[in-house]
Amino acid sequence: MxxxxxxxxxxxxxxxxxxxxxxxxxxxxxxAEAGANVVICSRxxxxxxxxxxxxKEKGVRSLAFKCDVSNPDDIQHVVDETLKEFGRIDxxxxxxxxxxxxxxxxxxxxxxxxxxxxxxKAVFLFSQAAGKVMKEQRSGKIINIASIAGMGGxxxxxxDAIGYSVSKGAVITLTQELAVKLxxxxxxxxAIAPGFFPTKMTKGILGFxxxxxxxxxxxxxxxxxxxMKGPALFLASSASDYVMGHVLxxxxxSSAGIL
Numbered sequence: 001m002x003x004x005x006x007x008x009x010x011x012x013x014x015x016x017x018x019x020x021x022x023x024x025x026x027x028x029x030x031x032a033e034a035g036a037n038v039v040i041c042s043r044x045x046x047x048x049x050x051x052x053x054x055x056k057e058k059g060v061r062s063l064a065f066k067c068d069v070s071n072p073d074d075i076q077h078v079v080d081e082t083l084k085e086f087g088r089i090d091x092x093x094x095x096x097x098x099x100x101x102x103x104x105x106x107x108x109x110x111x112x113x114x115x116x117x118x119x120x121k122a123v124f125l126f127s128q129a130a131g132k133v134m135k136e137q138r139s140g141k142i143i144n145i146a147s148i149a150g151m152g153g154x155x156x157x158x159x160d161a162i163g164y165s166v167s168k169g170a171v172i173t174l175t176q177e178l179a180v181k182l183x184x185x186x187x188x189x190x191a192i193a194p195g196f197f198p199t200k201m202t203k204g205i206l207g208f209x210x211x212x213x214x215x216x217x218x219x220x221x222x223x224x225x226x227x228m229k230g231p232a233l234f235l236a237s238s239a240s241d242y243v244m245g246h247v248l249x250x251x252x253x254s255s256a257g258i259l
Contacts, residue, residue: 005238007237008238009036009090009237012036012037012236013089013090014090014091014093015078015079015089015091015093015130017096017122018097019039019041019042019051019095020044020047020048020049020050022199023197024040024042028051029051030232030233031233031236038060038061039064039065039078039086040063041064041065041067042067051064069094069096069122070117070118070121075125075129079129088133090137091141091236092134092140092142094144094171095145096118097118097119098114099161100114101160102161102162104156111163115163116163127174131178139186139187140188141236142178142187142188143189143190143192144192145171146171146193146247147171147193147194148251149161150165150167151172171191175189175247176245180244188240190240190245190247191247192228192232194250195223195251195252195255196210197224197227217252218257219253234248235248
C-alpha cells in the first residue's frame with residue numbers, strides 16, 4: 001500500500017458529532033480533504049450546515065443534522081439518513097462535549113447528570129448505533145474524543161470541573177471496553193485525549209488559568225487550528241489498522257510530565 005493510500009479516506013463515510021466548530025471542525029475538514037463523505041451533527045444546526053455547505057463547495061459530499069447526542073432517536077435518525085445517502089458508515093468521531101465548572105463538593109446533581117449524558121452516555125449510544133452497522137460491514141473506525149483531564153485528578157487552581165474529568169476518564173475506559181468487544185469484527189475503537197485548545201468550551205478556563213496551563217505544557221503553547229488533524233486522520237485511516245484501544249494524547253507533552 002502506498003503512502004497516499006495508507007492515509008486516504010476516498011470513498012469512506014464519516015460521522016463527526018459536534019463537527020461544526022472547534023476540534024470537530026478540524027476533524028471534519030481533514031476527513032473531507034482526505035476524500036471522505038462527511039456527516040456533521042450537533043445541537044447547533046447552523047454551525048453544522050455552514051461547514052457542510054463550505055465542504056460541498058469544494059466538491060465534497062456532505063450532510064448536516066441537528067442532533068441531541070444524548071437522545072437515542074436523534075442518533076438513530078442520523079445513522080439512518082447517513083445509510084440512506086451513502087450506504088455505509090466507515091468512521092464515527094464522538095466529539096460532542098460539555099462541561100460545568102464547580103468545586104467538587106458543590107457540583108449540582110443536575111449539572112453532573114447533564115455532563116455525563118453528553119460526554120459519556122452519548123458516546124456509548126452513538127457507538128452502539130454505528131457499531132451495529134460496522135459489525136455487519138466487518139469494518140469501521142470509532143474515535144472517541146476524551147481529554148487529558150480524564151487521566152487523573154486535576155489541581156483545582158487549574159481546573160475545577162469534576163464532572164468533566166470523571167466523564168472523560170470513563171470515556172477512556174469505554175474506549176478500551178469497546179475496542180476489545182468489537183475487534184473480532186474488524187472494528188477499531190480508539191480515543192484521542194486533547195490537551196488545551198482554544199475553543200468555545202475552553203474559553204473560560206483558559207481565561208482563568210491559561211498561564212498556569214502553559215507553565216505545565218512542555219511545548220509552551222496551546223493546540224492550534226491544525227494540531228488535531230493529523231492524529232484524527234491517522235486513527236481513521238488504514239495507517240492505524242493494528243491500533244485498537246489506544247488513547248492518543250495530543251497535548252504538547254502535558255501528560256508526559258509529573259507536575
